[in-house]
Amino acid sequence: MSGDTPTELPTEDELGQMSRDELVKLGLKMDGVELVHYEDKWPVKGTRAEKRAERTVALWFLIAALGGVAFLAAFLFWPWQYEPPTSDRHLLYSLYNPIIGITLGIAILGLGVGALLYTKKFIPDELAVQQRHDGPSAQVDQATVLAELADAGERSTLGRRSLIKKTAGLGAGVFGLGVLAVPLGGLLKNPWKDSDSSKSLWHTAWKPENGEKVYLRRHTGKFHEVELVRPEDLEAGGFETVFPFRESERNNEEALVHAIKSADGPVMLIRLRPGQPVVKRAGQEDFNYGDFYAYSKICTHLGCPTSLYEQQTGLLLCPCHQSQFDVFHYAKPRFGPATRALPQLPITVDEDGYLIARGDFIEAVGPAFWERKS
Numbered sequence: 001m002s003g004d005t006p007t008e009l010p011t012e013d014e015l016g017q018m019s020r021d022e023l024v025k026l027g028l029k030m031d032g033v034e035l036v037h038y039e040d041k042w043p044v045k046g047t048r049a050e051k052r053a054e055r056t057v058a059l060w061f062l063i064a065a066l067g068g069v070a071f072l073a074a075f076l077f078w079p080w081q082y083e084p085p086t087s088d089r090h091l092l093y094s095l096y097n098p099i100i101g102i103t104l105g106i107a108i109l110g111l112g113v114g115a116l117l118y119t120k121k122f123i124p125d126e127l128a129v130q131q132r133h134d135g136p137s138a139q140v141d142q143a144t145v146l147a148e149l150a151d152a153g154e155r156s157t158l159g160r161r162s163l164i165k166k167t168a169g170l171g172a173g174v175f176g177l178g179v180l181a182v183p184l185g186g187l188l189k190n191p192w193k194d195s196d197s198s199k200s201l202w203h204t205a206w207k208p209e210n211g212e213k214v215y216l217r218r219h220t221g222k223f224h225e226v227e228l229v230r231p232e233d234l235e236a237g238g239f240e241t242v243f244p245f246r247e248s249e250r251n252n253e254e255a256l257v258h259a260i261k262s263a264d265g266p267v268m269l270i271r272l273r274p275g276q277p278v279v280k281r282a283g284q285e286d287f288n289y290g291d292f293y294a295y296s297k298i299c300t301h302l303g304c305p306t307s308l309y310e311q312q313t314g315l316l317l318c319p320c321h322q323s324q325f326d327v328f329h330y331a332k333p334r335f336g337p338a339t340r341a342l343p344q345l346p347i348t349v350d351e352d353g354y355l356i357a358r359g360d361f362i363e364a365v366g367p368a369f370w371e372r373k374s
């Protein structure tokens, strides 16, 4: 700093008249910096080798831009919704994650390699030695530091390399757009376009269609195997995870897989012990069938499966953040971050003795979202 050096300081007028080179030299001198080595990478400007180096750097930035465009396109348009292995579109679906990972990786790699190559090929080699000192910056220090920064910019030769500047800007710009697309991408699609469909957040796969019965089905580990649930299958105090099934889907492998895999489908079917006192939710007094109660398995906190049932206490535990829901009290949250009860599925038994849903949930399952009222 200027205060630590014996350099004779210029007046304000002299400072204003000094060229940038003079300011740089003054700054170095005042800071006690000694330039012990300086080597311009391209002492002869405009050679073919220099132009080749410039094109190499530009190529990497261009690769970054192409990677960014490909990432954006894949993120917005690649089919990402689940397709079963039997579907022709399964391959496309299964490539979604690799494609967005690879394209984003190419964009980052292109930017990184371009920046590294630029530093290697165009930034002059210099070695400076500086004494350390304390104290605040004087006005003269600020002026000289600014001049040094501008000088460094010029020596980096970036100012006159418009091809590199343009491709670097393009690569960084497209990459930035790609990064923005991740949080904003969801806003480009209207989630309420088809609010009545079972795919909307308001409904689940239990929504009856065309008056067809929706049975409670257990998952045997084989997607194509259909096993329906009868009340006598469950012992008092027992529980089971069940999924929706419609007769029209019996030989439709794709639909059978989808019913098991759909995120809002899993339901915890619980058989309470006989005589267990239960507090039912107002308006849902007839949702149970005798001692059988069916609650959405999707935690109302952040959507993990609430799979752990403790039959003595009637508590359903979500393993993610330890929310506990009281099955003896309409699955109201007792502990943990969840604030809403698990939605209850209205069930009954049909004339053949199978447990069936009497309708869809009367509220959205899973975590809260902006448009939810409760």
Ligand code: FES
Binding pocket: 299, 300, 301, 302, 303, 304, 318, 319, 320, 321, 322, 323, 336, 337, 338
């Ligand atoms: S997702 Fe269940 S407690 Fe957080």
